[in-house]
Amino acid sequence: xxxxxxxxxxxxxxxxxxxxxxxxxxxxxxxxxxxxxxxxxxxxxxxxxxxxxxxxxxxxxxxxxxxxxxxxxxxxxxxxxxxxxxxxxxxxxxxxxxxxxxxxxxxxxxxxxxxxxxxxxxxxxxxxxxxxxxxxxxxxxxxxxxxxxxxxxxxxxxxxxxxxxxxxxxxxxxxxxxxxxxxxxxxxxxxxxxxxxxxxxxxxxxxxxxxxxxxxxxxxxxxxxxxxxxxxxxxxxxxxxxxxxxxxxxxxxxxxxxxxxxxxxxxxxxxxxxxxxxxxxxxxxxxxxxxxxxxxxxxxxxxxxxxxxxxxxxxxxxxxxxxxxxxxxxxxxxxxxxxxxxxxxxxxxxxxxxxxxxxxxxxxxxxxxxxxxxxxxxxxxxxxxxxxxxxxxxxxxxxxxxxxxxxxxxxxxxxxxxxxxxxxxxxxxxxxxxxxxxxxxxxxxxxxxxxxxxxxxxxxx
Amino acid sequence: xxxxxxxxxxxxxxxxxxxxxxxxxxxxxxxxxxxxxxxxxxxxxxxxxxxxxxxxxxxxxxxxxxxxxxxxxxxxxxxxxxxxxxxxxxxxxxxxxxxxxxxxxxxxxxxxxxxxxxxxxxxxxxxxxxxxxxxxxxxxxxxxxxxxxxxxxxxxxxxxxxxxxxxxxxxxxxxxxxxxxxxxxxxxxxxxxxxxxxxxxxxxxxxxxxxxxxxxxxxxxxxxxxxxxxxxxxxxxxxxxxxxxxxxxxxxxxxxxxxxxxxxxxxxxxxxxxxxxxxxxxxxxxxxxxxxxxxxxxxxxxxxxxxxxxxxxxxxxxxxxxxxxxxxxxxxxxxxxxxxxxxxxxxxxxxxxxxxxxxxxxxxxxxxxxxxxxxxxxxxxxxxxxxxxxxxxxxxxxxxxxxxxxxxxxxxxxxxxxxxxxxxxxxxxxxxxxxxxxxxxxxxxxxxxxxxxxxxxxxxx
Numbered sequence: 001x002x003x004x005x006x007x008x009x010x011x012x013x014x015x016x017x018x019x020x021x022x023x024x025x026x027x028x029x030x031x032x033x034x035x036x037x038x039x040x041x042x043x044x045x046x047x048x049x050x051x052x053x054x055x056x057x058x059x060x061x062x063x064x065x066x067x068x069x070x071x072x073x074x075x076x077x078x079x080x081x082x083x084x085x086x087x088x089x090x091x092x093x094x095x096x097x098x099x100x101x102x103x104x105x106x107x108x109x110x111x112x113x114x115x116x117x118x119x120x121x122x123x124x125x126x127x128x129x130x131x132x133x134x135x136x137x138x139x140x141x142x143x144x145x146x147x148x149x150x151x152x153x154x155x156x157x158x159x160x161x162x163x164x165x166x167x168x169x170x171x172x173x174x175x176x177x178x179x180x181x182x183x184x185x186x187x188x189x190x191x192x193x194x195x196x197x198x199x200x201x202x203x204x205x206x207x208x209x210x211x212x213x214x215x216x217x218x219x220x221x222x223x224x225x226x227x228x229x230x231x232x233x234x235x236x237x238x239x240x241x242x243x244x245x246x247x248x249x250x251x252x253x254x255x256x257x258x259x260x261x262x263x264x265x266x267x268x269x270x271x272x273x274x275x276x277x278x279x280x281x282x283x284x285x286x287x288x289x290x291x292x293x294x295x296x297x298x299x300x301x302x303x304x305x306x307x308x309x310x311x312x313x314x315x316x317x318x319x320x321x322x323x324x325x326x327x328x329x330x331x332x333x334x335x336x337x338x339x340x341x342x343x344x345x346x347x348x349x350x351x352x353x354x355x356x357x358x359x360x361x362x363x364x365x366x367x368x369x370x371x372x373x374x375x376x377x378x379x380x381x382x383x384x385x386x387x388x389x390x391x392x393x394x395x396x397x398x399x400x401x402x403x404x405x406x407x408x409x410x411x412x413x414x415x416x417x418x419x420x421x422x423x424x425x426x427x428x429x430x431x432x433x434x435x436x437x438x439x440x441x442x443x444x445x446x447x448x449x450x451x452x453x454x455x456x457x458x459x460x461x
Numbered sequence: 462x463x464x465x466x467x468x469x470x471x472x473x474x475x476x477x478x479x480x481x482x483x484x485x486x487x488x489x490x491x492x493x494x495x496x497x498x499x500x501x502x503x504x505x506x507x508x509x510x511x512x513x514x515x516x517x518x519x520x521x522x523x524x525x526x527x528x529x530x531x532x533x534x535x536x537x538x539x540x541x542x543x544x545x546x547x548x549x550x551x552x553x554x555x556x557x558x559x560x561x562x563x564x565x566x567x568x569x570x571x572x573x574x575x576x577x578x579x580x581x582x583x584x585x586x587x588x589x590x591x592x593x594x595x596x597x598x599x600x601x602x603x604x605x606x607x608x609x610x611x612x613x614x615x616x617x618x619x620x621x622x623x624x625x626x627x628x629x630x631x632x633x634x635x636x637x638x639x640x641x642x643x644x645x646x647x648x649x650x651x652x653x654x655x656x657x658x659x660x661x662x663x664x665x666x667x668x669x670x671x672x673x674x675x676x677x678x679x680x681x682x683x684x685x686x687x688x689x690x691x692x693x694x695x696x697x698x699x700x701x702x703x704x705x706x707x708x709x710x711x712x713x714x715x716x717x718x719x720x721x722x723x724x725x726x727x728x729x730x731x732x733x734x735x736x737x738x739x740x741x742x743x744x745x746x747x748x749x750x751x752x753x754x755x756x757x758x759x760x761x762x763x764x765x766x767x768x769x770x771x772x773x774x775x776x777x778x779x780x781x782x783x784x785x786x787x788x789x790x791x792x793x794x795x796x797x798x799x800x801x802x803x804x805x806x807x808x809x810x811x812x813x814x815x816x817x818x819x820x821x822x823x824x825x826x827x828x829x830x831x832x833x834x835x836x837x838x839x840x841x842x843x844x845x846x847x848x849x850x851x852x853x854x855x856x857x858x859x860x861x862x863x864x865x866x867x868x869x870x871x872x873x874x875x876x877x878x879x880x881x882x883x884x885x886x887x888x889x890x891x892x893x894x895x896x897x898x899x900x901x902x903x904x905x906x907x908x909x910x911x912x913x914x915x916x917x918x919x920x921x922x
Contacts, residue, residue: 004568004789007506007556012569015499015582022500034846036823036853036874038476039483043601044505044558044587045468045525064506067526067554069591093528095468097505107465108473116871118856121476126505130530140504148856155835155856162843277836278843328465362497374616375738382623382739385495392497395579395609395616410577413497 009131009139020355021142024171024346025124028144031167032122035159037146040121042104044128045095054103054327056296062129066095097128101145102324102337109149109335110328117150117333124342136312136347147337149325154267157301157320158274160338164305164316165280167340172354176315178305179288180244182268183298183319185251188261189289192254193233198226202234207292237289244272244287267301297321300336310351316340359458364391364415364431364450365408367401376419380429380443384417387447391417405432414457415450433457470592470600481816482603485632485807486585489605492628493583496620498607501582503565505589506556515564515788517757523590527556558589562606563785563798570610570796571789578611578794585803597773597808608798610786615728618762618781619735621799625766625777626741628801633815634768637776640749641705641764643729644780646712649722650750653715654694659687663695668753698750705733705748728762758782761797771812777801820919825852825876825892825911826869828862837880841890841904845878848908852878866893875918876911894918 006012013021029039051063071092098104101123109115124144131137146163148156161178168176190199205220212220214235221231237254240247248265255261268287275285293302300320307315318338326332349355366381368374377393384391392413394404401418408416418430429446432438433453441449454461467473474482490500512524532553559565562584570576585605592598607624609617622639629637651660666681673681675696682692698715701708709726716722729748736746754763761781768776779799787793810816827842829835838854845852853874855865862879869877879891890907893899894914902910915922 004511004571005508006504006511006568006572007508010504010506012504012565012572013502014569014573014576015501018500018502021502033822034849034851036851038822039479040476041474041479041482043467043471043473045471045589045601047466047468050465050467064530064556065528066558067528069525095525097527104473107467108475110465111467111473112475115475120853128506140506151856153856153858155839155854155858158839159854159856166846274835274839277839279840361494361499365497374735378616378619378735378738379740385627388495390495390497392581393616393620395612395614395620397614397616 007139009133009137011138011140019358019361020346020350021342023355023358024342024349025142025144027171028167028340028342029122029124031163031170032144032146035120035146035163037120037122037148037163040105040108040123041125042098042101042108042123044097044126046098046104046107048094048096050107050328051096051099051103055099059099062131063099064097064128064130065093066097068092068094099129100127101125101143101339102147102321105145105147105149105337106325106335107328109325109333113329115150118156119149120147122146136344138343142342144340144342145337146340147335149333149335152322152334154270154301155274157267157336158271158278160318160336161271161275161285161301161303162278162280164303164318164338164340165284168305168315171345171349172352173307173348174352175309176284176305176307178285178303178316179291180268180271180285180301180303181288181291182264182301184260184300185255185264185268185289186292188255188258188264189234189237189251191258191261192256193230193237195226195230195234198224202226203292206234206238206290207294209290240289241286244282244285245269247287248272264300271301293317293319297324299323303338307348310348312344312348314341315344315348359461360412360414362390362392362411362413363454364389364417365404365411365413366391366393366417367404367419368394368397368399369401369418369420371397373419373421373424376424380417380419380446383443384447384450389447389450415453417446468600470594470598472599472601480819480822481807481811482803484816484819485803485810486603486605488632489628489801489803490583490585492624492631493605493607496581496607496624498581498583498609498624501566501569501584502586503559503562503569503584505558505587507559507565507568509555509557511568511789512557512560512564516560520560523592524560525558525589525591526554527558529553529555560590561588562586562604562800563608563782566606566608566610566798567786567796568789570786570794574790576611579617580610581608583607597805599804603803605801605803606798607801608796610794610796613783613795615731615762616735618728618797619732619739621779621797622732622736622746622762622764623739623741625764625779625799625801626745629766629776632806632810633813634809635813636770637745637766637768639746639764639766639777640752641729641732641746641762642749642752643725643762644759645721645761646716646725646729646750647753649716649719649725650695650698650712652719652722653717654691654698656687656691656695659685663687664753667695667699667751668755670751701750702747705743705746706730708748709733725761732762754778754780758785760784764799768809771809773805773809775802776805776809820922821873821875823851823853823872823874824915825850825878826865826872826874827852827854827878828865828880829855829858829860830862830879830881832858834880834882834885837885841878841880841907844904845908845911850908850911876914878907 126140126142128140195202201224205217248269298319299322302319304314305316320336322334366377368377381391381393416432427443428440429443430440587601587603589601656663662685666678670678709730759780760783763780765775766777781797783795827838829838842852842854877893888904889901890904891901
């Protein structure tokens with residue numbers, strides 16, 4: 001018999017992994033909700049026509065494409081589908097698994113025009129990309145997106161950045177940076193440097209700074225026909241470091257009367273002032289003029305969150321995209337959002353030891369003394385559950401009590417309930433939390449006692 | 462521009478629907494966990510070879526099949542894939558979306574031999590079937606599965622039935638029945654009726670009782686070559702109604718010395734005794750000898766949960782399947798489980814009005830008095846969130862306060878926080894829950910006051 005296996009780049013999450021994943025997901029979810037964002041879900045499958053033309057050629061190649069239902073191998077051999085000759089790919093493939101959560105969000109906004117604005121939603125669901133699998137890169141992986149649509153207010157950008165900051169703080173990352181920049185400011189800087197005609201090329205080159213270094217980028221700029229003077233200007237300005245508000249003032253004369261550039265500076269000033277009002281630590285949120293972000297569709301503030309240890313790339317990224325929704329509806333709707341990459345967050349947290357010692361879910365193992373006493377154990381376990389306590393009944397029939405205790409230890413169930421003849425005769429139960437730690441008390445008092453023991457064992461839950 | 466749309470049989474879940482869905486999912490999850498079951502997830506895509514031969518021909522036709530990556534329309538036209546001539550369907554399609562959660566669970570048990578036994582897991586994830594969409598039937602829908610593998614104990618069957626019972630009770634269904642039967646008992650009854658040679662045919666016919674009635678089933682039995690005497694016997698026994706333990710005793714002489722049949726009766730007796738020990742209302746859990754369950758793989762107790770109002774078919778079903786995991790591993794592993802169909806549960810709960818009046822998530826709208834006072838509102842909102850309160854900041858800049866109050870009302874945010882010049886001068890805040898209900902208090906006392914107000918508005922959350 002051939003050994004069963006799963007598709008390359010996908011994973012099964014067994015209970016132990018799920019405990020870590022749910023811990024992180026619930027933290028992130030809780031933060032989204034504290035900022036007034038509400039959950040939304042979309043289908044895993046989208047129409048081919050919805051995805052087409054939104055992801056670039058490379059993105060489209062990474063889609064998992066679904067064959068039209070009813071297509072047989074004979075059809076395909078004869079060059080037809082459902083008895084119709086196929087001409088194009090669309091005749092054979094009508095659906096694909098979603099590639100990200102931004103396109104579905106934009107589609108939803110285009111489809112349901114009556115949604116209240118601003119519309120604030122979060123979405124935590126898997127996406128699929130047929131990328132070459134490698135460490136930290138999967139073909140099915142979760143994204144946690146938080147977006148707000150329908151407002152141009154810079155407070156919306158502030159809020160999204162604050163959410164990412166809060167998430168990284170509360171997940172316990174000891175050191176992180178949210179690099180912040182603005183597409184319009186970039187525009188102004190490139191103009192001032194004399195490279196306005198090559199804006200897109202320049203962005204593509206600078207985006208590789210982390211990978212190929214300054215020399216590599218400089219070479220690529222020159223190769224693309226950008227003058228040495230322009231390159232020199234860009235590098236000297238991109239390297240400017242200062243406190244954000246001071247840096248903004250230093251940039252004003254450089255940008256001069258470039259309207260977009262000054263608008264970008266104005267946005268950034270309001271954004272940083274709002275961050276300061278919220279007492280956020282600005283050392284974690286530097287204004288970084290070398291940040292570009294790969295995607296074409298950003299139109300305003302952009303950001304990317306990184307940790308230096310371990311080196312793993314960005315944990316979160318996002319920005320303002322005021323023109324994307326219009327691609328679906330014909331009407332531009334301003335929007336800003338962030339994606340938090342669940343898998344990388346978990347990988348880093350595991351490496352930093354932030355996911356050790358998560359408490360178990362099951363609080364009590366109710367043992368079975370003998371077949372005669374089974375009804376008592378059944379009833380007692382059920383009474384605990386009615387009080388909201390997670391109680392497992394030992395199912396293997398009446399094994400030796402030591403075996404049952406070992407069963408609980410193997411599963412990290414911290415409290416063991418014993419109902420033997422003496423206990424039952426007096427409507428009592430014995431609760432054990434260790435070889436010498438045990439207490440006998442009336443069954444009716446057990447739920448409260450279990451809560452107290454639990455609180456002592458896991459004070460932070 | 463063509464209007465964007467989603468694939469037939471799929472749905473977007475906007476925040477209002479999500480609130481209902483999450484309420485139900487969290488209830489079910491909480492119940493699974495109270496019985497000591499742990500979460501597990503598997504990939505949405507499974508290898509074609511894993512699904513093949515497990516679902517029957519009809520099931521396989523309903524799979525969403527994924528084209529091998531890199532296949533182009535030219536390849537297909539030329540009868541090849543990735544430059545290799547294709548011979549069979551497998552050459553073109555290597556993956557499919559999962560059809561249910563039982564096959565993945567069985568695959569996991571076969572793949573990870575070291576899993577502790579009994580292995581108790583729950584799994585709440587979508588499945589996909591390219592069925593003809595209709596009311597209550599979707600192409601992407603959620604299942605909530607709870608299973609236990611690695612034990613033959615009838616206590617495991619008891620536990621699964623108890624979980625379904627508890628779920629339906631706690632979700633608030635005023636009337637439901639969990640029909641219970643046993644495959645081995647059915648076997649014994651069919652033998653006693655003289656139909657042993659036609660067991661499978663008889664099961665297929667009886668399974669249609671709800672749809673085509675007794676006359677229809679009788680006709681089908683006779684058409685399949687079953688004698689009138691056998692049919693008469695079966696109908697008279699299937700119609701037997703009594704309290705379960707009494708009915709079991711009445712069946713003993715009918716079953717006679719049929720070993721399987723008697724083993725089934727023995728199981729049912731233990732099962733009902735355990736249900737009684739847990740004080741479950743047996744009127745909700747009738748022994749129903751006409752229950753067959755469509756799937757082939759059941760080997761022991763089987764059950765199905767129904768409500769009579771509204772008529773919608775079964776909300777949950779399951780049973781023991783001791784031979785399925787062996788299909789993947791070669792080693793039989795006993796297992797029993799249930800599927801709770803999330804979509805039908807939600808449909809019925811909506812019809813019964815059980816999902817009205819769910820509380821909102823966002824507790825407070827923090828208004829902005831004027832641009833000058835924005836920093837105060839920003840800081841105050843952030844301080845509420847730090848205390849775990851869900852607080853939305855009004856983002857549209859300093860609109861008229863009445864507009865901001867209307868914004869909160871439109872979104873059902875029950876508490877409004879106002880920080881005007883008077884409040885700020887004294888480090889106070891005004892909290893409003895209605896046109897005449899307002900209180901001014903120190904900002905530091907606001908979190909506690911909000912919790913108190915919330916408790917009063919939504920006592921059960």
